[in-house]
Amino acid sequence: MNKKNFSKWALVIGAVVGGLTSCGLDIPEETQSSFETMTVSKTDVEIPAKFSAKMKGQADVNIMPQVSGQLMKIYVSEGEQVKVGQTLFVIDSRNAQLELEAAQANLQAALAQENSAKLEFDSNKNLFEKKIVSSYMLENSQNTYRQAQASVAQARAAVNRAKVNLGFCTIKAPVSGIIGEIPVRGGDQVTPMTQLTVLSGNTTMEAEFSVTEAIVEAMVQEGINAEDKEKYIANLPEATFVMKNGTEYPHKGRVTSLTGVVNAATGSLTSKVSFPNPDGHLYSGVQGTIVLPFVEKDVIVIPQHAVVRLQDKSLVYKVQADSTATGIDVTTQDVGNGKDYVVTSGLKVGDKIVTVGANNVSEGQKVLFPEQAKSEKK
Numbered sequence: 001m002n003k004k005n006f007s008k009w010a011l012v013i014g015a016v017v018g019g020l021t022s023c024g025l026d027i028p029e030e031t032q033s034s035f036e037t038m039t040v041s042k043t044d045v046e047i048p049a050k051f052s053a054k055m056k057g058q059a060d061v062n063i064m065p066q067v068s069g070q071l072m073k074i075y076v077s078e079g080e081q082v083k084v085g086q087t088l089f090v091i092d093s094r095n096a097q098l099e100l101e102a103a104q105a106n107l108q109a110a111l112a113q114e115n116s117a118k119l120e121f122d123s124n125k126n127l128f129e130k131k132i133v134s135s136y137m138l139e140n141s142q143n144t145y146r147q148a149q150a151s152v153a154q155a156r157a158a159v160n161r162a163k164v165n166l167g168f169c170t171i172k173a174p175v176s177g178i179i180g181e182i183p184v185r186g187g188d189q190v191t192p193m194t195q196l197t198v199l200s201g202n203t204t205m206e207a208e209f210s211v212t213e214a215i216v217e218a219m220v221q222e223g224i225n226a227e228d229k230e231k232y233i234a235n236l237p238e239a240t241f242v243m244k245n246g247t248e249y250p251h252k253g254r255v256t257s258l259t260g261v262v263n264a265a266t267g268s269l270t271s272k273v274s275f276p277n278p279d280g281h282l283y284s285g286v287q288g289t290i291v292l293p294f295v296e297k298d299v300i301v302i303p304q305h306a307v308v309r310l311q312d313k314s315l316v317y318k319v320q321a322d323s324t325a326t327g328i329d330v331t332t333q334d335v336g337n338g339k340d341y342v343v344t345s346g347l348k349v350g351d352k353i354v355t356v357g358a359n360n361v362s363e364g365q366k367v368l369f370p371e372q373a374k375s376e377k378k
Contacts, residue, residue: 035367036356037319038306040347042298048291048336051271053209053241055286058274059175059201065091066168068191076179081280082199086173089196093169100162107155110148117141117148177201178283200284205277207241209290211258211269233258239273240291241282251276255292300343306355307332307341316347317354317361323368325354325361 069091076088124141127133180198184190238252253275273290275282307330308315314332317325330346347353354361361367 035325035354035358035361037352037368038302038355040300040302040343040349040351040353042349043301044295044297045299045301045335045340045342046293046295047333047342048293050336051209051211051290051292053207053273053288053290055241055275055282055284055288056206056208057177057200057202057284058204058206059177060284061174061177061199061201063088063171063196063199064192065089065171065190065194065196066192067091067096067165069093069095069169069189071184071186071188071190071196074182074184074186076182076197078179078182078197080179082173082176082179084173084176087170088173088179088199089171091169091171091190093166096162096166096169100159100166103155103158103162107152107159110151110155114145114148114152117145121145171196173199175199175201176203178280180284198284202277202280202282202284205275205282205284206256207239207253207273207275207288207290209271209273211271237293241273241275241288242291243286243288249275249282249288251278253290296342300347300349301335301340302343302347302353303355304339304341306353306358308358308361316343317358317367318347319352319354319367323366324364325367327363328353 071089072092073090074088075090076082076086082088121138121141121144124133124138128135128138177200180200182197184194184196188194190196233255236255238254241249241253243249253273255271256274257272258269302316306316308317308327314330315327316330318328319325328346331344332341333344335342354367357367
């Protein structure tokens with residue numbers, strides 16, 4: 001293109017630009033993008049500790065007969081709520097009834113023998129005082145009387161034992177609760193080794209879980225000994241039980257126990273949390289998560305979107321004095337609120353980091369500009 005043609009095109013372009021400007025249209029200006037930043041500080045934050053747990057009735061009882069016999073009747077069904085003292089099962093009591101009658105007959109015979117022995121002893125005692133019989137006969141009759149008394153005691157014990165065995169034929173609920181699976185049927189032969197059902201005392205339920213090694217170490221660092229353990233447990237926060245479907249049980253629980261022995265394989269302690277169960281909504285065997293909210297004091301908390309994940313590393317972009325960003329390796333702990341992390345290493349108070357837009361930062365890129373830097377100082 002010769003100089004003459006170039007000049008013509010320059011005039012045309014100038015005229016177009018001038019025309020647009022005269023019509024009030026703004027020409028886009030090139031702007032520099034910026035990022036949101038924050039200055040690192042320390043604060044207190046609540047971090048929920050979560051543990052897998054299994055629910056169990058505080059008074060779960062294996063219902064097993066104490067006598068052998070044929071199961072005559074089952075008075076309850078699986079899942080039924082029962083009260084203490086309510087009849088659950090009845091075993092054939094005919095043999096037990098016969099044993100009781102035989103024991104009562106033996107008692108009557110023993111009482112008769114005792115009475116005869118007493119009469120003979122009293123007679124010989126009277127005759128001995130009159131010097132009609134010898135001391136040998138007196139002592140012999142006295143021994144016979146004592147033997148008769150012992151026989152009566154044994155017969156009474158046999159009657160009581162027979163009554164107890166007869167009572168065992170009617171199996172009653174030792175606690176209030178819910179009937180579990182019933183693996184037997186009417187007519188089955190049962191023995192003291194037969195499990196009839198499990199009665200879950202469900203007015204109070206216990207969630208059992210293992211306390212992590214970190215908490216065990218914290219207890220050791222705080223100098224918690226056996227004498228202080230009850231006080232430590234009493235000061236623990238209220239626990240929440242979350243079922244597998246994510247439903248949160250409405251009643252809070254309290255930690256009631258920590259075993260005194262650390263599991264050598266896992267380095268953990270077994271713990272229990274008691275939950276009230278007034279409506280009977282909790283059942284033995286239900287699995288879920290125990291949530292204990294612990295407060296961490298004086299920790300660095302940053303938003304999750306400030307952390308960039310690169311394979312197995314976590315990076316935070318720190319703003320340098322020249323307003324450029326450099327990646328810093330950090331270790332973090334999830335706060336559990338879906339928004340924040342606790343930084344356990346890599347940052348210190350006063351550091352300035354990129355928050356919004358951290359995923360778009362490149363190493364050495366300028367992230368603060370004059371106007372923004374001015375507002376940051378304010």
